Amino acid sequence: MLPSYSMANKFYEPGEHRAFRVQDLFATVAPRYDLVNDLQSFGLHRYWKKSLIRLAxxxxxxxxxxxxxxxxxxxxILAGRGARVVGLDFSAPMLAVARKRSRSRTTPLASSISPQFLCGDAMKIPFSDGSFDIVTIAYGLRNLASLEQGLREMWRVARPGGRLVVLDFGKPDNAFWRRLYFGYLRRLVPLLGWAFCGDSQTHAYILESLQNYPAQHG
Ligand SMILES: C[S@@+](CC[C@H](N)C(=O)[O-])C[C@H]1O[C@@H](n2cnc3c(N)ncnc32)[C@H](O)[C@@H]1O
Structure with missing residues (x-):
């Protein structure tokens, strides 16, 4: 589907059906997710993810x-720093890519520290209270049906004194940069969705979800 800048995004549906639409979205983009991520961020997402790990x-x-x-x-990256890592996601196609990458890593991690990838819901994390020293979420919180429930669950499974670290798109304070950035997300990023995933709405979703997500200052 070609870009349309006015229609409501079929992958963004607030409320109880949100998770189903988000699963449809990531099933559509999974095979090309990494490629489009590199293209749309000019590779910068790698740097931001390393910053997240530094904070952790x-x-x-x-x-x-x-x-x-x-x-x-x-x-x-967490596993490369020696942590014992569980990766949790509710999209089987995204997890299939993660597991394939894990098997084909050119510099394999020792099996004791390879991440374990599990299918599960971030809104209802299948672990008991205080199970983790570190809980991270990158470009995920914005996709949950309830931001508050997601944060509550992160808090619950972290041990007292543990670290919770969130990475997501921000919203520039400066009006000029905000206009430019939103213009980029509105006009150009959907073209990548169209070209690589066959549907511009997959990537038009980013701006739609960001507009309904708090900025870095609330
Ligand atoms: C934009 S991707 C981010 C992937 C990865 N963290 C990264 O930074 O490249 C968002 C991921 O969140 C997952 N997701 C969204 N809502 C979820 C939920 N309620 N429970 C588990 N995973 C969820 C999607 O399936 C998708 O894989």
Whole structure:
């Protein structure tokens, strides 16, 4: 489907059906997710993910949960720092890419520290209270039906004194930069969805979901 800038996005549906639409979205983009991520961010998402890991202050042997892990980028970096990592996501096609990447890594991690990829809901995390030293979520919180429930669950499964780290799109304070950035997300990024995933709405979704997500200052 070609870009349309006015119609409501079929992948964005607030309320109880949100998760189904989000699953449809990631089933559509999974095979090309990593490629489009590199193109739309000019590779910068790799740098931002490393910044997230720096903030997490990982120590070898710590237990880390990467929520909405997708194709596994953050889980692999955490594991590379020596953490014992679980990557959780509710999209089987995204997890299939993560597992394939795990099997085909050119510099395999020792099996004891390879991330374990599990299918599950970030709104109802299948672990008991205080199970993790670190809980991360990259570009995931914005996709949940309830931001508050997602944060509550992160808090619950982190041990007292553990670290919760969230990475997502921001909204520039400066009016000029905000206009430019939203213009880029509105006009150009959907073209990548159209060209690589066969549907511009897959990537028009980013702006739609961002407009309904708090900016970095609330
Ligand atoms: C934009 S991708 C981010 C993937 C990865 N964290 C990254 O930074 O590349 C968002 C991911 O969140 C997952 N997701 C969305 N809502 C979820 C939920 N309620 N529970 C588990 N995973 C969810 C999607 O399936 C998708 O893989």
């Amino acid at each position: 202050q990982v120590r070898p042997g710590e237990r880390a949960l990467d929520l909405c892990c997708g194709t596994g980028d953050v889980a692999f």
